[in-house]
Amino acid sequence: MDTKAMYKLSYGLFVCIAVRGDKKNGCITNTAIQVASDPNRISIAINKANYTHDMVKETGLCSISVLSTEATFDIFKHFGFQSGRDVDKFGTNFPADSYSMAENGIPYITTGTNAYFSLKVEKEVDLGSHTLFICEPTAMEVLSNAPSCTYQYYQDNIKPKPHPVGTTPKGETIWKCLICGYEYVGEDMPDDFICPICKHGKDDFEKIVRQCLNVQLAKEE
Template identity: 40%
Template sequence: MDSKSLYKISYGLYLISASYNGKQNGCISNTITQVSASPAKLTAALSKNNYTTEIIKNSGRFTATVISQAVDMNVIAEFGFKSGREGDKFEKFNPRLDDSGVKYLAEDMCARFSCKVLEAVDVGSHYLFIGQVEEAEILSDIPVMTYEYYHQTKKGTTPANAPSYQPENKKSGYRCTVCGYIEEKDNLPEGYVCPICSNGTDYFEKI
């Protein structure tokens, strides 16, 4: 089987957030799908290892925002490559609250959906949450961030917990320990910063 054929499936990029017992968290997902129109229902696939998954299972709710091409890549770095078990991912940003008290980001996002979970399906490494949309709004008219745009234009990488993750071929150079970006150079120049998460050379490791 040619696993690269899976790259031909079209994806977007989304921020999924949830709240339970005063704890707010969120993570990046590329697998949000509308499955019905009346009533409107969405599915979201999240790794069993994600802290956000645990919160959604406990609370029975999630909020999904559609990420735009204009998004600050620090949003991707914070919500895609860090664990909410180690700190508050929202503290660096200006979140809003939906009617159920779940935080979400509105800046440089295209749309927002707040959902009640109807069912959680165990699909192996991930849970597939089926949610009924209870709130929805357009946040901007900025073009949406497709997964192809994220990889080809933003030069982004895929977190290991993502459903579409595939191990990359062996590379040499320096890897960012925050977002996983690899700079294929013998040495990093003075003042170098990661093009994905903007962290400096102190956050890079030789590979």
């Protein structure tokens, strides 16, 4: 099978936020969709490796902030390229004027977004790597008229374009994550390898070989 066909599916991009005790945390997800209208229901699938997953599962509450085309790469990097187990994503390094608090006590992002939803989990479905949460919207609001950010728009217009692949005198084999750019060094990548940054598996890595030709260019820069 050509697994790159998966990239042809269209997705929006969102920040899913949960609160447990004094801890606020969020992660980037591309799996929030309306699955029913009467009653209105929204589903979100969250990778079990994400700290936010455990918080939503335990509390049964979360918010979804819809990212817009005005979002900068910083918000993707902040919520998607680091774990809430290691950092406080709502600490002093995240501006307080970039989010507000909903009535359910869970933050929603106000910068680079066009809407938010407060959600209450009704059902869970175990999907292996992810848990699918079926949720009732308890509040929602339009924040701006900017178009929603699709995954394709993020790849084409927000995500920084990679520099030419780096160089090593040994011409080492590199496996590069197509999602976040993380590089795994080694001739063979384990089949069960999970990207430590974006949590995607081996299927989302491409094998590249660094060229010795660029060594001099790197030195000249």
